[in-house]
Amino acid sequence: MHNLECIDVDLKERSYKIYIGFDILKGISDILRDLGAGKKVVIITNPSVNKFYGEAVNSGLRGAGFDSHTVEVPDGEEFKTIREAERLYDELITLKVDRGSTIAALGGGVIGDLAGFIAATYMRGIPYIQIPTSLLAQVDSSVGGKTAVNHPEGKNMIGVFYQPRAVIIDTKTLRTLPREELLAGLAEVVKYGIIADADLFEYLERNIKAVLLLNHDALRYIIKTSCRIKGSVVELDEREAGYRAVLNFGHTIGHAIETLTQYRDFRHGEAISIGMVYAVRLSEEMGFCARDDSSRIENLLSNIGLPTQLPDLEPDDIIASIYLDKEVRNDKIRFVLTEGIGKVKIEEDISPDILRKILEKR
DSSP states (O other): OOSEEEEEEOOGGGOEEEEEESSOGGGHHHHHHHTTOOSEEEEEEOHHHIIIIIHHHHHHHHHTTOEEEEEEOOSSGGGOSHHHHHHHHHHHHHTTOOTTOEEEEEESHHHHHHHHHHHHHGGGOOOEEEEEOSHHIIIIITSSOEEEEEETTEEEEEEEEOOOSEEEEEGGGGGGSOHHHHHHHHHHHHHHHHHHOHHHHHHHHHHHHHHHTTOHHHHHHHHHHHHHHHHHHHHHOTTOSSGGGGGGTTHHHHHHHHHHTTTTSSOHHHHHHHHHHHHHHHHHHTTSSOHHHHHHHHHHHHHHTOOOSOOSOOHHHHHHHHTTSTTEETTEEEEEEESSTTOEEEEEEEOHHHHHHHHTOO
């Protein structure tokens, strides 16, 4: 395939490439052949994505001699569950999927997380590739090997680290992405600017109109830069022993919002946008960043069209939900804070009182 850029994620024997290009879905068979994939491929997707891209992927695979099958999962975060995983196991058994088969996750973050979890646990692990079709999945959830399903008490509570064999990003898929989903994905791009790359943050401030108009060069730049940042963090700390937690900037409060609203009121990126605003306010309150940084972050998120204010939730309910989060260690709240745009620090013990003070400021 031409028109491809590649980013290497170096994880020794679990290393893989991220392929980024425009209109490349029909050439996925070339990548699978290079990986030495077996003949059977099961595409896990949802009805919306399947309608737009299922045929392109299927015809490309079958034309190259692969035995491809499609299994649909209903749209929505509420289907990222153990129950849905059990149904998918039944489908794989019916299709006689074995350890030589490959799962292809075709969709956004929900599909990627769920299909990756299935691949990690079916027969103790079979190969899978990520084909993310939402901006959020392209810049974040498809890279790094985090797979999971939700529990009623918390997001991604049941999961495993399991790396894909490849990530294939076709920026053309963003043309059919609902605008709200595009905006939600941009929240994660803003996050990368805050935690690691002031130039990326400034690029978004200057070029947000071009990004929102789906300018190909602008999209390629923000996706490539985000994937490089994510890949470099994962290389340093694959299983989140410490440093990888910087990727959770905005997620501590964001996950609590998602959980308390039962994943129905906010897209993931929308919740993370709010979480980042309150994380930077906490950073400012604790003296780690300047008011100017806080204002720039809130202004950029507002200019994108993302929410910046907490919904009508009680601060104590948010704090109680945070205590169930994976970021809590020994009953201590670990929080990612910013020291200015492009730099973050991890605080291991945030007082509930100072958190409550910030949450009460609406």
